Amino acid sequence: MRYIPFTQPYGRTYARFGGRFGGTGLEHEVDQLFGTLTGSAQFPVDVYQDKINTYVRAELPGANRDSLSVEIVDGSLSIKASRQQQSAEGEETVTVSRLVALPDDVQADKVTATYENGVLTVTLPRQEEAKPRKVNVSVN
């Protein structure tokens, strides 16, 4: 049997077993939920969630720090960055941007972001669960 490595468009190769791309069967559903197609993305993004926060991690090596822009627009996170690129004509500025759909329970005014080692990490606190309320109903 010939071992044919599975490669992503970026040229990554994985061991045949192991790695989280083995197929949990949910990738398609997750893609739909978040509405991001890897075909159109220019930089990879990971989304994590725990009880307190949602985390969005974007790989943006070499970005100009003052060009980094993170905004919440209509329930989506808009990430924009630009970096200098050497080309045949000299230096030019390349801008990339991406819209990442967010879960509904984001506290938009408490979002923070850090940029370290070329990775932009956005921390989005989740809304605390509404406390259950007791409602008295009188029955006639």
Add this chain to the structure above:
Amino acid sequence: MSLFTTLIPSLNGGPITTATATRRPRHEISEVNGDYQVTVYLPGVAKDAIEITDEHGELTVTGAVKAFVPEGATALHRETPDAAFHLVIQHDESIDADKIGAEFKDGVLRLQLPKAESAKPRKVAVS
């Protein structure tokens, strides 16, 4: 049965592959003033996690990624693997290995590879 397993080695049992997963980083190679310049994009790698070696005409860059998973967090959507970066560039040994310069900023590694003196063009005087 034993004849069958010798003909098809992968049926011998044991791990089918023991290679650890790595990924190839995006990189650019250019020539500036006669010296080579290699730009390797290593997002998520800390400076002390980078290893650069040059041996027998092969320049190898390895960078271990610090996996980002906060306590008790689940991954909702992953587009990056946790695999370490691994890049091998073949060159024709015309590089002065002692003078390789490297700087790392914001996930971008820039290597300056000066050409060895013997590889530079030389004028020959005719007596």
